[in-house]
Amino acid sequence: MKYTLHQLQLFLEISQCKSITKTAETLHLSQPAVSIQLKNLQDQFSIPLTEVVGRKLYVTEFGMEIAEAAKKIIEEVDAINYKSLSYAGKLSGKIKISVASTGKYVMPYFLSDFMNKHKGVDLIMDVTNKTKVLRSMERNEVDFALVSVLPKKLKVNSVELMKNQLYFVGGSQLELKQVPTQKELFTKLPLIFREEGSATRNAMEQFTSKHSYQIRKKIELTSNEAVKQAVQAGLGFSIMPLIGIKNELKEKELQIIPVKGLPISTTWQVIWLSSKNLSPAATAYLEYLKINKERIIDSHFSWIKKYES
Incomplete structure (x- = not known):
């Protein structure tokens, strides 16, 4: 078999999106390019990875097992890359953040300088509503969440950002x-x-x-x-x-x-589970926030004072 890492990454995304169109949008590819790569991967298996019923795409049981294996392979490759950067003396790793929808106007400003400084750190930011943000934190799927109201049912630590x-x-x-x-x-x-x-x-x-x-x-x-x-x-x-x-x-x-x-x-607050073991990248980001948040607020959000009562 000669499937590539790119094909596995693409199929993993298909298994999550359940759509060629959404996969193409997420990966910034054309729909034909996604379809061709899916076909090339499928050609290497005698058992179907997907099936189309009506106009809807479904991933077969076998396909879901391949997707799960692909996820593990990709995580191992990421780990190799992060270790390489670590040995070179560079901060590396992945930070996952879930953001309440209107927080998208806030969070990027508290990330940009940190991400530009640490090229070995990857960022995954999901923008959704409060309910889904808290669900992802409860399931330990993210490192941090940005919320405006602290959750009552979760034990979390927090850093206040701004009003x-x-x-x-x-x-x-x-x-x-x-x-x-x-x-x-x-x-x-x-x-x-x-x-x-x-x-x-x-x-x-x-x-x-x-x-x-x-x-x-x-x-x-x-x-x-x-x-x-x-x-x-x-x-x-x-x-x-x-x-x-x-x-x-x-x-x-x-x-x-x-x-x-x-x-x-x-108040907008960055929160994380009290029981979470933060990675070196996540720990470094927290330190960056605590040191730089006032500077960021003054630089990008001073206009708010005009409207404050």
């Missing part, structure tokens, strides 16, 4: 001759929510419940970007993290509407 403030936001086309009353804002105007499991969704529901607001019409969207576009288009209003609407405020595409009791204020 996360949520404001009531409307489109710029809305001309308010006078600020609507609280009742008018929440009972007469459509309110746009994030999906279930989102920390922003939870914060909005806690706020409206606390004030006993009866929402007239609720719209649910599954990403912060989708909410922004909907609010800009005049579809409704929302309570949104300030960190995610910098450019829209600057370009006057969105406006903050003053509401008593807002902003909701939490």
Whole structure:
């Protein structure tokens, strides 16, 4: 057999994505290139690795065993590379971080200098909602997570980064001759929510419940970007993290509407399981955070002070 490491990496991704299209997008390849490599790998086995039912691709039981073996091989190759760098006196390894969706506006700035300095360190960052972030941490699938609310059921250590403030936001086309009353804002105007499991969704529901607001019409969207576009288009209003609407405020595409009791204020924190044995790369990253976080905040997030109440 003459299958290559590249083919094994590609098939491992197919087994996780269950889609040629998604695999191509993830690996930044064309769909034909993925299909050709899958065929070349399949040609070396007499038992099918995948099957197509209807228009959906499935990985066979045999294929899943090959994918599991491929994962072990790739991990061993990574270990060899990391050891080589270690012997050369360079920090090496892999850091896995799960980030609550609006944290994508924060986390890259706290990573860039560290990653540029340590070329032997690989980064895997998954951006998803709060529920999935905590699930990945509970299963010990990641080194760190970025959250705005500490989990109650997990024993974690944390490093505080910066404030996360949520404001009531409307489109710029809305001309308010006078600020609507609280009742008018929440009972007469459509309110746009994030999906279930989102920390922003939870914060909005806690706020409206606390004030006993009866929402007239609720719209649910599954990403912060989708909410922004909907609010800009005049579809409704929302309570949104300030960190995610910098450019829209600057370009006057969105406006903050003053509401008593807002902003909701939490703190972005990097957390990790108290019981976790951190790798040298992960330990070095924590030290970097503690030393450099204030400098990073001053360099990249000083604009927030303009809006803080």
